[in-house]
Structure formats: C-alpha cells, structure tokens
Amino acid sequence: MDVSVSEDGGILTLATQQNTIRFHAIWLRDNSPDPDTKSSGNGQRLIALRDIPKDIRISNVQADGGSLDITFAPEEKTASFDLGWLVENAYDIGSNQGNGWLSDEVTKWDSTLQSSVPSAKLSDLAQRGDIYSDWIEKIARYGFGKVEGGPVSEGALFDVVDLFGFVRETNYGKLFEVRTEVNPTNLAFTGLGLQAHTDNPYRDPVPTIQVLYCLESSAAGGENMVVDGFACALRLKEESPEHFDVLSEYCARFEYAGEDGVCLTSKRPLIELAPDGELIGVRFNNRSLSAVTDVPFENMGLWYEAYRRLGEIIDDPAMEVVFRLEPGEAFIVDNTRVLHARKAYSGTGKRWLQGCYADKDGLLSTRNALRRKAGKGAK
Amino acid sequence: MDVSVSEDGGILTLATQQNTIRFHAIWLRDNSPDPDTKSSGNGQRLIALRDIPKDIRISNVQADGGSLDITFAPEEKTASFDLGWLVENAYDIGSNQGNGWLSDEVTKWDSTLQSSVPSAKLSDLAQRGDIYSDWIEKIARYGFGKVEGGPVSEGALFDVVDLFGFVRETNYGKLFEVRTEVNPTNLAFTGLGLQAHTDNPYRDPVPTIQVLYCLESSAAGGENMVVDGFACALRLKEESPEHFDVLSEYCARFEYAGEDGVCLTSKRPLIELAPDGELIGVRFNNRSLSAVTDVPFENMGLWYEAYRRLGEIIDDPAMEVVFRLEPGEAFIVDNTRVLHARKAYSGTGKRWLQGCYADKDGLLSTRNALRRKAGKGAK
Numbered sequence: 001m002d003v004s005v006s007e008d009g010g011i012l013t014l015a016t017q018q019n020t021i022r023f024h025a026i027w028l029r030d031n032s033p034d035p036d037t038k039s040s041g042n043g044q045r046l047i048a049l050r051d052i053p054k055d056i057r058i059s060n061v062q063a064d065g066g067s068l069d070i071t072f073a074p075e076e077k078t079a080s081f082d083l084g085w086l087v088e089n090a091y092d093i094g095s096n097q098g099n100g101w102l103s104d105e106v107t108k109w110d111s112t113l114q115s116s117v118p119s120a121k122l123s124d125l126a127q128r129g130d131i132y133s134d135w136i137e138k139i140a141r142y143g144f145g146k147v148e149g150g151p152v153s154e155g156a157l158f159d160v161v162d163l164f165g166f167v168r169e170t171n172y173g174k175l176f177e178v179r180t181e182v183n184p185t186n187l188a189f190t191g192l193g194l195q196a197h198t199d200n201p202y203r204d205p206v207p208t209i210q211v212l213y214c215l216e217s218s219a220a221g222g223e224n225m226v227v228d229g230f231a232c233a234l235r236l237k238e239e240s241p242e243h244f245d246v247l248s249e250y251c252a253r254f255e256y257a258g259e260d261g262v263c264l265t266s267k268r269p270l271i272e273l274a275p276d277g278e279l280i281g282v283r284f285n286n287r288s289l290s291a292v293t294d295v296p297f298e299n300m301g302l303w304y305e306a307y308r309r310l311g312e313i314i315d316d317p318a319m320e321v322v323f324r325l326e327p328g329e330a331f332i333v334d335n336t337r338v339l340h341a342r343k344a345y346s347g348t349g350k351r352w353l354q355g356c357y358a359d360k361d362g363l364l365s366t367r368n369a370l371r372r373k374a375g376k377g378a379k
Numbered sequence: 380m381d382v383s384v385s386e387d388g389g390i391l392t393l394a395t396q397q398n399t400i401r402f403h404a405i406w407l408r409d410n411s412p413d414p415d416t417k418s419s420g421n422g423q424r425l426i427a428l429r430d431i432p433k434d435i436r437i438s439n440v441q442a443d444g445g446s447l448d449i450t451f452a453p454e455e456k457t458a459s460f461d462l463g464w465l466v467e468n469a470y471d472i473g474s475n476q477g478n479g480w481l482s483d484e485v486t487k488w489d490s491t492l493q494s495s496v497p498s499a500k501l502s503d504l505a506q507r508g509d510i511y512s513d514w515i516e517k518i519a520r521y522g523f524g525k526v527e528g529g530p531v532s533e534g535a536l537f538d539v540v541d542l543f544g545f546v547r548e549t550n551y552g553k554l555f556e557v558r559t560e561v562n563p564t565n566l567a568f569t570g571l572g573l574q575a576h577t578d579n580p581y582r583d584p585v586p587t588i589q590v591l592y593c594l595e596s597s598a599a600g601g602e603n604m605v606v607d608g609f610a611c612a613l614r615l616k617e618e619s620p621e622h623f624d625v626l627s628e629y630c631a632r633f634e635y636a637g638e639d640g641v642c643l644t645s646k647r648p649l650i651e652l653a654p655d656g657e658l659i660g661v662r663f664n665n666r667s668l669s670a671v672t673d674v675p676f677e678n679m680g681l682w683y684e685a686y687r688r689l690g691e692i693i694d695d696p697a698m699e700v701v702f703r704l705e706p707g708e709a710f711i712v713d714n715t716r717v718l719h720a721r722k723a724y725s726g727t728g729k730r731w732l733q734g735c736y737a738d739k740d741g742l743l744s745t746r747n748a749l750r751r752k753a754g755k756g757a758k
Binding site for chain 1: 425472547587640645647739
C-alpha cells in the first residue's frame with residue numbers, strides 16, 4: 001500500500017493495487033482512536049469539533065504494520081489508526097445508488113418465504129444461544145418472524161418483547177386486545193377481513209415493531225397474512241418509476257381520533273426514503289389515511305394512480321405469506337416495512353389475540369451486540 | 380361561489396372572487412364523508428381504494444347552503460360535502476416553499492425566550508384547565524418548557540409525563556439517574572460541562588421527548604441550558620444555504636455501545652427535512668457521532684465546515700436560554716428539535732436529576748384533542 005499526504009496536509013491517500021481512497025485530515029482527526037479523543041470505556045467522543053483547530057492538517061504519517069501513525073498539526077498530536085478500520089470506513093467510494101436502494105442488511109421477500117418463515121420456540125429463544133441469535137438476525141433481515149410454543153396466558157406477549165427490547169406504551173395501553181366486539185370503535189375488533197396495513201401511521205414516531213400473540217383461535221378463517229412493503233414498493237418502482245417517485249416525494253396525512261382526548265395526526269409519505277435514497281419505510285393504511293393535501297393539484301391524479309397500484313400489488317397473493325396463529329404462537333413485524341392483515345372469519349367460535357408495540361432500536365442493538373460478541377462486528 | 384365540473388367528470392372547480400380551487404373526483408370520493416365511507420363513530424375509512432371504481436367521476440353537483448351534494452358515477456352514490464371543509468383541505472394551492480420551511484405550529488426562538496419560558500406549577504397543570512391547555516400548546520410550539528413546584532420525590536418525573544403521554548422505556552430503564560459518579564460509563568454522569576446536544580441520536584426512532592426532573596441541587600454551577608435546533612439550522616441556512624443543504628442531504632452515523640449487550644447505531648442526517656422540505660428534525664451530539672461515511676469525498680470538506688459552523692451557532696450565547704433547576708422542578712424538551720446542555724459544576728455539594736424519555740405523538744394528540752374540545756379544531 002502506498003501512503004501519501006497532499007502538500008497542504010489536508011488529504012491522506014491510501015493506494016492499493018485495487019483502488020485509491022482518500023481521507024480528509026479533519027475527518028481523521030475527528031475519528032482519532034486515541035484515548036483523549038474517544039473514551040476507551042464506551043467509545044464516546046470526549047471532545048467536540050470546536051476543540052479541533054480549524055487549520056488541522058497532517059504533518060506526518062508512518063506506516064507500522066497494520067496501523068498508520070498519523071501526526072496532526074498544529075496540535076502535534078499522533079494517533080494510531082487501524083488500516084482495516086480505515087478501509088472499512090472509507091467514504092471515497094463514489095457510489096450513487098439512486099432512489100429506492102436497500103441496505104444489504106435487508107432481504108426483500110414475497111410468497112416464496114412461506115416455506116421458510118423465521119420461527120422458533122419461545123423456550124429455545126429464552127436460552128439466548130444460537131437459535132436465538134439466528135432468529136434475531138432473521139427478524140431484522142426479513143422484518144417478520146414467528147414465535148411458537150409459548151404459554152397460553154395473558155401478557156405472555158411481553159415475554160416475546162423481552163427477547164429484544166421494550167414495550168412502547170400508547171393510548172391503547174401497554175397491550176391491546178383484539179377480539180370480536182359488538183360495538184367496535186376500531187375496525188381491528190370486528191370480524192371483517194382487513195386489507196394489509198401498517199399500524200398507527202397516524203403516530204409519529206410510528207411504533208416500529210408490533211407483536212401479535214394468539215390466546216384463542218377456534219373460529220374458522222381469520223388467518224393472518226403479511227406482505228413485505230419494501231418488496232411491494234420496489235415492484236411498483238420496477239413497473240413505474242414515476243409511481244414510486246410520486247409516493248416518496250409527497251407526504252400523505254393520517255389521523256385517528258376514535259377516543260375521547262385522542263387526536264393523533266401525522267404527515268409522512270407512503271414510501272419513505274433517506275436523504276441518500278435508501279428505502280427506509282412504508283406506511284399503508286386505508287382506514288386512517290386522512291385527506292391528502294400536500295400533493296399539488298398537478299400531481300394528485302398520478303398520486304392516486306400510484307396509491308391504487310401499490311394497493312393492488314399489496315393485495316397480490318404472489319406477495320403474501322399466510323399462516324394461522326394457534327394459541328401460544330405470536331408473530332412479530334417490523335411496522336416500518338411489513339404490512340399485516342387478517343382474513344375474514346366466521347362468527348362461530350372465538351378469536352383472541354393480544355398485541356403490543358415495541359421499537360426496532362432494541363432489536364437492531366441486540367443483533368449488533370450479538371455479532372460483536374461472536375466477533376463478527378456490527379455493521 | 381361558482382361550482383363547475385369538467386366534461387369528463389374528473390375535476391370539480393370551485394371559484395370564488397378570491398381564487399379558484401380544483402378537486403379530483405377520486406380525491407373527493409376517497410374522502411367522502413358519508414357513513415358508508417367513513418365511520419361516523421371514529422372517522423376511520425370503511426373502504427379501501429380498491430373498492431372505488433377506477434373510472435370514478437362526478438355525474439352531478441348540487442349546491443345546498445353550506446354544502447355540496449356530489450353524485451359519483453358509476454356508483455350513483457351521492458354524498459354531501461361541507462364547503463368549509465373543502466376549502467380547508469384544498470390542495471390546489473400551488474405553493475412550493477423550498478427547503479427548510481417551518482410548520483406554522485412551530486415558532487423558533489433564541490435567548491430572548493429567557494423572560495417568557497413556558498412554565499407552570501405541577502398542581503395547576505394537574506387541574507387540566509386553561510393553564511394546562513396553554514402549557515401544552517406552548518410546549519408543542521417551542522419544543523421546550525418547565526414544570527415547577529412538584530414533589531421532591533423519586534419518580535415524580537412520571538407525573539410530568541402523565542400530563543401528555545407515556546414513558547418510552549429503553550436500555551437505560553424507565554428512568555435514568557443523572558448524578559456525579561466516580562467511574563462514569565457515560566459522560567452525562569460526570570461533573571464536566573456538556574456541549575448542547577440532542578439525546579440518543581443513535582436510537583431510531585429517537586426518543587422524541589425528554590423530561591429531566593431535579594431532586595437535589597446544592598452544587599454550584601450545573602445550570603441547564605437549551606437551544607432551539609430549528610433556529611440554529613435556519614440561521615445556518617441564512618448564513619450559507621450550501622451548509623444547510625449539505626447537512627440535510629447526507630446522513631451522519633451515530634453509535635452507542637457503552638454497555639454489555641448494547642450496540643445502538645443509526646444513520647440519519649444532522650438536519651432532517653420532510654420530502655416537501657419542511658424542517659422536521661435536528662440531531663447533534665458530538666459524543667455519539669461515529670465515523671461519517673455517507674458523505675462523498677467531494678463533499679466531506681464542506682460537510683465538516685457546515686457541522687463546525689452549526690456547532691458555533693449552537694454555542695452562541697445569543698441562541699441559548701439558561702436556567703437553574705431547583706428540587707421539584709423539571710424541564711421538557713422536544714428531542715427532535717431542542718438541544719440541551721449542562722454547564723460544569725463544582726465538586727462540592729450534590730446534583731441529582733432523574734430523566735426519562737417519552738414521545739411527541741401523545742403531546743400533539745393531547746393538544747389537538749384539547750383544541751377540538753374547545754371548538755378550535757385540530758390542524
């Protein structure tokens with residue numbers, strides 16, 4: 001590897017046979033791994049950018065095996081950078097992936113996932129061994145999975161949440177009951193089928209995880225199904241980029257005001273992209289979409305066309321995984337991505353689920369920590 | 380008012396002396412207020428877009444006082460729309476506000492807010508009367524406020540959260556203690572001053588509300604200060620639009636891995652815009668910013684320039700409100716917007732705060748519901 005520094009000390013260049021990567025002096029100094037910059041205990045940065053001189057520059061570099069000792073002026077501070085770390089964190093990679101790209105931590109899926117739904121027994125998961133690590137990885141990757149063989153007892157869904165995170169309490173309580181009621185105030189409690197949807201898009205931040213746990217299921221029908229919203233959005237994009245674009249470029253509005261003292265509203269797009277175009281969220285819920293007023297007149301026709309087509313893709317059986325939850329079974333969805341639905345069920349017999357919300361930060365943190373422990377490193 | 384329908388039945392036009400607003404037939408039908416479309420109980424939509432014919436059109440319109448009776452073909456369905464509602468929800472308004480605009484529900488502020496910090500006694504707030512409504516409105520508008528005269532007892536911060544929402548439990552617990560410790564694993568627990576920051580930017584979704592409640596404060600120094608991140612971002616934009624743009628167009632990365640089993644990571648911009656350019660979030664935390672790798676080499680120098688300048692603006696005393704929390708007092712910040720900091724304090728005496736996270740959905744829902752109750756309508 002060739003190591004060189006620009007004349008003004010502003011840029012470090014590492015040239016290998018494969019490629020050339022450059023780093024700014026300020027970036028290197030801000031990410032310096034020395035114990036005065038980063039806490040050796042928890043990795044937190046001990047200085048602020050204001051503590052780094054504006055005219056920071058590289059005055060010397062010395063290769064030392066797998067490390068680079070870089071000296072910064074005017075501080076005359078030397079820190080040792082791991083070469084592997086530099087290559088891993090290189091930003092001089094000139095990629096522009098356009099809109100709608102997926103993180104390599106995510107795999108999109110359709111109905112062919114039916115035969116390999118991530119699933120494990122609650123007792124096995126509770127061991128926190130390989131089955132657990134594998135299940136956590138898959139829940140994160142597919143945004144969906146099942147738990148089997150749990151107790152048929154109220155509140156058992158919290159045992160599922162305990163596997164990776166914390167309940168997000170809302171106005172619906174720590175948990176909510178899903179069963180037939182005579183005077184439903186919420187459509188989720190009737191016997192009708194529901195179109196696949198994400199929950200609570202009228203909430204910002206939206207609950208990023210949902211758990212639904214079955215306690216009773218003697219009614220015919222009422223199967224659950226799930227659909228990968230990312231796969232649907234990308235199919236829409238493939239069919240018609242302008243449909244994908246219009247749903248990501250304009251915000252929809254959602255509202256729920258079904259209880260006294262509650263009036264939840266949000267303004268977010270159906271398809272959410274990060275500033276760099278990464279596909280990071282889907283919101284879809286016909287029941288709580290309120291009047292969409294942020295799409296200009298000129299684009300409203302196209303927006304509705306795209307919304308209709310996205311709904312058709314979501315309804316396509318080729319996209320859905322269908323399963324029946326038995327008592328003591330639960331499913332988990334990434335509610336920023338995976339839509340869930342219930343098919344209609346008959347009036348005879350009963351169906352009783354308990355549901356709750358949680359957040360993805362705990363799930364992904366658990367995954368990352370398990371990887372680090374296994375020596376695989378967090379991404 | 381002149382009411383007309385396009386020849387193909389696709390567009391309704393309302394013309395007043397002031398302006399002309401148009402609505403698409405599909406938009407009107409989807410938002411039809413009739414009880415078969417929208418639940419009269421909770422306002423949820425009872426149909427999906429798939430239930431509306433693709434060739435929906437307006438076959439007749441009849442003005443009837445403050446209402447418009449619109450008949451849709453081919454359904455031959457007539458629904459009565461409130462004219463005021465239509466004007467309020469008009470989307471044919473041709474506005475393009477560019478990047479960095481603020482909702483009219485938000486007022487930015489600087490150090491001049493010092494003399495009028497939204498503040499109320501806990502006992503008054505608990506009455507849920509006008510003082511409470513006014514305080515909720517202001518917390519939502521300024522993203523910051525105080526509570527005074529609360530009990531000096533552990534867990535009293537939950538009484539503050541109960542005023543508007545629910546605690547977001549995290550790996551730090553339902554609440555966390557902030558006091559001097561000998562071997563801190565987190566900088567928040569030392570006696571050092573901290574640069575103004577938002578909390579937990581490494582968490583996604585970030586906790587959108589933070590409450591800090593004082594139980595003991597006998598140490599000299601240790602004042603709290605808050606800074607409006609929106610005001611800082613907009614000052615940056617005014618000084619240099621390209622600085623504002625580069626911080627909103629590229630993602631930063633944040634990380635916290637200070638405890639066993641925890642490795643929280645996120646990828647979000649320092650300045651977050653909605654797809655329509657609305658300024659909706661600021662993340663700023665020197666301690667947990669990890670290596671920024673999503674900014675291309677060509678823009679990394681500019682990104683660091685902008686990050687530095689944003690930090691300087693945040694540090695400018697002209698932007699900050701400083702106050703001292705006494706035992707039984709608390710402050711609340713909108714953690715998507717308002718940065719908070721602590722000045723250094725001396726080693727003699729003690730300082731003990733309890734903190735917790737909550738979410739804005741409950742705060743804004745409470746505000747909207749109070750408005751509706753008062754007949755002012757939610758926005």
